Amino acid sequence: MQQGSTQYILTAGHCGWTGGVFKNGDATRTVGTGERKNLAHDVMLITAGASGRIWDGGGTKRYEDRAQFTKAVSGWGDTFPSEWVCQSGMTSGAQCNIRNSSNFSYSYSFAGETYTDLVLANSNGGIGARPGDSGGPVFTLNDDKVTAKGTISGSGSYYPxxxxxxxxxxxxxxxxxxxxxxxxxxxxxxxxxxxxxxxxxxxxxxxxxxxxxxxxxxxxxxxxxxxxxxxxxxxxxxxxxxxxxxxxxxxxxxxxxxxxxxxxxxxxxxxxxxxxxxxxQTRVLYQDFRTASNDFGITTINQ
CATH class of the missing domain: 2.80.10.50 (Trefoil (Acidic Fibroblast Growth Factor, subunit A))
Incomplete structure (x- = not known):
């Protein structure tokens, strides 16, 4: 993400706090610092060097054997009801069998905080998102590139x-x-x-x-x-x-x-x-990119 010449990583607001230091998965490298946050919309910006690519392929969940790679970002687009989207969280890796509901103002509470104006989507079989996926990108496919749609907020903790x-x-x-x-x-x-x-x-x-x-x-x-x-x-x-x-x-x-x-x-x-x-019957909750853009004045870094 960027605003002017400043680069950011967009993540879920509940993943940290402003002023907090973010590191990679094994804490061997500092990624950046939390700068701005909209608590109600569950989005936050991390000041960090960024590029116009997202991770695709496997995650870290058990039995995950897909290779990991990146895809170029072509821009961002609005979400709409019944749209098929993908997400690429740390735990699950890329999951694409996810479809938006018509509810774009979903709210839920977690650890004393309430998040609002989220998109409620549902996995059409399988697990759409797991704990640890928060902050991962939501996107649609655009040939060999992706179109940014938002960022994962949550998935619910249990399912029928x-x-x-x-x-x-x-x-x-x-x-x-x-x-x-x-x-x-x-x-x-x-x-x-x-x-x-x-x-x-x-x-x-x-x-x-x-x-x-x-x-x-x-x-x-x-x-x-x-x-x-x-x-x-x-x-x-x-x-x-x-x-x-x-x-x-x-x-x-x-x-x-x-x-x-x-x-x-x-x-x-x-x-x-x-x-x-x-x-x-799993649900996926995410904040759409237009809302995050309106909150912070950001746009995608494209390739």
Whole structure:
């Protein structure tokens, strides 16, 4: 970013404070100093040498093996409802299956601060943004370049997981929460906490009702189709999204009862069928570039 001849990096306001020193990921190099901030819009400028490029490719999340590279910025543009956008945060790397809603005045509170006038977008399958992505660029593709659209503010901390087959939600038995062996089942989506899950950087999927409990495959039957899936105290065993790393079987809904509440959720040989298709309903919150430009009088550095 630049204003006149002064160069900046645009980031999320909650990532630091004015006068604060920003360093690279392993703290071996000073990047710059926080100069100006709009708390309500969750944007801040870091005085630093900059160029007209953004990072693309992989992030730092577990199982991330895409190479990292940069793309040139061709300029910036306004956002609009139903537009498909990408984001490139530190944790997730480039994620492009994200679509704007019509809500461009979304507000949320975090750590005692309230952020307003944000764009609410939704990932169309998969995780659109994770903790650690804040401040990353939001952009659209323009041939081999990108058009700047804004900067990531947040993503929410937990999400429901819907099955593609009929839209029911993964549900923890509300009568037996906060104990090992809690039944995981399908249920009509009802926006309750037992239907929300936290996706962590170590690959585990945790219950939003109590993050000490993870989605877990019953070790006693783990080598057979029909393995029970349950909540269990997290113990460091890694679970991928949403496939068991123990034996590579997939999270599966019992097809014989899939249309009823309480349908069993189990592990089964992966077979690319509808009862094994899961869609985390994740949201992405970002501040659009026009708002940041109006706040600070900045524009992009283009190549």
């Amino acid at each position: 997981i819907k099955i593609s087959y009929n839209g029911k939600c993964l549900d923890a038995d509300a009568n037996n929460l906060n104990r090992n062996g809690t039944r995981i089942q399908l249920w009509d989506c009802n926006n309750t906490m037992q239907q929300n899950f936290v996706f962590t950087n170590d690959g585990s999927i945790r219950s939003a009702t109590n993050e000490a409990y993870c989605l877990d495959a019953d070790l006693g039957t783990i080598n057979a189709n029909g393995t029970t899936v349950q909540l269990w105290q997290c113990n460091g065993s890694v679970a991928g999204p949403i496939r068991s790393m123990y034996n590579n079987r997939c999270l599966d809904a019992n097809l014989g009862a899939i249309t009823t509440n309480g349908a069993k959720v189990q592990l089964w040989d992966c077979n690319n069928t509808g009862q094994q298709g899961w869609d985390p």
